[in-house]
Amino acid sequence: MLAENITRLRQELGHAQLVVVSKYRSLDEIQAVYNEGQRVFAENRVQALLERWEALPKDIQWHLIGHLQTNKVKYILPFIQCIQSIDSVKLLDEIEKQALKHNRVVEGLLQIYIANEETKFGLDFDECHSLIKEYVNGRWPHVKINGLMGMATNTENIEQIRTEFKSLKHLFDELNENYPQLQLKTLSMGMSSDYKIAIECGSNLVRIGSKVFESN
Numbered sequence: 001m002l003a004e005n006i007t008r009l010r011q012e013l014g015h016a017q018l019v020v021v022s023k024y025r026s027l028d029e030i031q032a033v034y035n036e037g038q039r040v041f042a043e044n045r046v047q048a049l050l051e052r053w054e055a056l057p058k059d060i061q062w063h064l065i066g067h068l069q070t071n072k073v074k075y076i077l078p079f080i081q082c083i084q085s086i087d088s089v090k091l092l093d094e095i096e097k098q099a100l101k102h103n104r105v106v107e108g109l110l111q112i113y114i115a116n117e118e119t120k121f122g123l124d125f126d127e128c129h130s131l132i133k134e135y136v137n138g139r140w141p142h143v144k145i146n147g148l149m150g151m152a153t154n155t156e157n158i159e160q161i162r163t164e165f166k167s168l169k170h171l172f173d174e175l176n177e178n179y180p181q182l183q184l185k186t187l188s189m190g191m192s193s194d195y196k197i198a199i200e201c202g203s204n205l206v207r208i209g210s211k212v213f214e215s216n
Contacts, residue, residue, distance in 0.1 A: 001214075001215055002032055002033065002036060002212070002213070003036050005211065005212050005213070005214065006018075006033065006036050006037075006038065006212060009208060009211060009212065012195075012196070012199075013195070013199065013206060014199070015204060016190075016199055016203055016204045016205060016206055017040065017204065017205045017206070018038070018040070018206060018208060019040045019041065019042045019063055019065075019188075019205060019206065019207050019208070020033055020038050020040065020041050020042070020208060020209065020212050021041075021042045021043075021044075021065065021191070021207050021208060021209030021212075022041045022042065022043060022052065022209070023042075023043055023044050023045065023048060023209065025209075025213060027052070027055050027056065029213060030052065030056060031056065033212060033213075034056065034057060034060065039059060039060055039061055040060075040061045040063065040081075041060055041061070041062060041063070042062070042063040042064070042065045042084070042207055043062065043063075043064060043065070043066070044064070044065050044066025044067075045066055046064070046068070046069075046072040046075055046076055049062060049064060049076060049080075050075060050076070053079055061081040061082075062076075062079065062080055062081050063080075063081060063082045063083075063084050063207075064076060064080060064082075064083050064084060064085060065084045065085055065149070065207055066085060067085055067087070067121050068083060068085055068086075068091060070090060070091055070094040073091070073094045073095055073098050074098050077095070077098040077099060077101075077102055077104075077106065078102055080106065081107065082106075082107040082108065082109065082146070083095065083106065083107070083108045083109070084108070084109040084111065084149045084188055084207075085109075085111045085121065085149065086108045086109060086110050086111060086143075086145075087110070087111045087121045087122050087123055088123070089131060089134075092108075092131070092139075092140050092143060093140075095108065095140070095142075095143055096139075096140045096141070096142050096143055099142035099143060100142050104142065105141075105142050105143065105144050106142065106143055106144065107143075107144045107146050108143050108144065108145055108146065109145070109146060109147045109148055109149040109186060109188055110123060110128055110131065110132075110145060110147075110148050110149070111123065111148075111149045111150065112124075112125070112128055112148050112149070112150045112168055112171065113150075114150040114151070114152060114164040114165070114167055114168050115150075115151055115152055115153040115154075115164060116153045116155075116160070116164075117153055117154065120151055122150065122151075125171055128148075128171065128175075129175075132145075132175060132179060132182070135182075136179050136181055136182060145182070145184070146184065146185055146186050147172070147184045147185055147186030147187055147188065147205075148168060148171065148172050148175075148184065148186075148187055148188065149188035149189070150164070150165070150168040150188070150189055151191070152164040152165055152189070152194055152197075152198075154193075158197060161194050161197050162197055162200070162201060165189050165190075165194075165197060165198050165201035165202075165203070166201050166202075168187070168189060168201075169187060169189075169201050169202040169203075172184060172187050172202070185204075186204060186205050187202055187203050187204050187205065188203065188205040188206075188207065189201065189202075189203035189205075189206070190203045190206040190207070190208075191206070191207050191208060191209070192208050192209055192210045192211040195208060195211075
């Protein structure tokens with residue numbers, strides 16, 4: 001069933017990259033997905049990410065998708081492939097500091113607040129523009145801002161979800177037009193419940209967990 005799930009998802013996603021969300025899954029479950037050829041996984045908690053990185057094959061590319069506290073950046077910086085949840089200047093300053101210590105450039109996505117939910121994190125559009133201006137002027141040289149990430153409202157209202165995703169796609173296009181030196185490539189939108197809508201709206205990376213591991 002696992003192999004069928006992954007094959008079906010890859011067909012549905014087309015050009016979009018599949019990032020498998022492994023939170024709450026056992027090491028054996030993650031290893032089974034790895035054995036099907038998947039190499040990009042995501043966690044939303046630093047402690048779980050560290051445990052999985054220690055135990056699983058080292059060619060896995062790990063993404064962090066959850067809210068990241070500045071005091072935990074140092075633990076993941078040596079190996080993290082992409083931090084999808086950059087949501088403040090303060091966090092960027094700490095990522096820059098730790099990346100410099102490890103002499104590496106770390107890929108990151110700016111998390112943008114598009115949902116109608118107070119529990120979600122992210123920059124608003126004005127904050128994003130201000131941050132990008134500083135970035136293109138040379139601040140944070142050890143961080144490669146490669147795109148945007150957003151989470152839609154957890155609702156059954158498809159039109160609301162579509163509107164939120166379209167707003168993020170518009171911002172993505174606007175930034176690339178206004179700052180051609182940015183060359184933003186990644187638009188991370190869509191999870192198990194709404195990835196089809198996200199793909200329609202221009203997502204080229206989706207974060208899927210339950211749809212990979214479900215047994216029916």
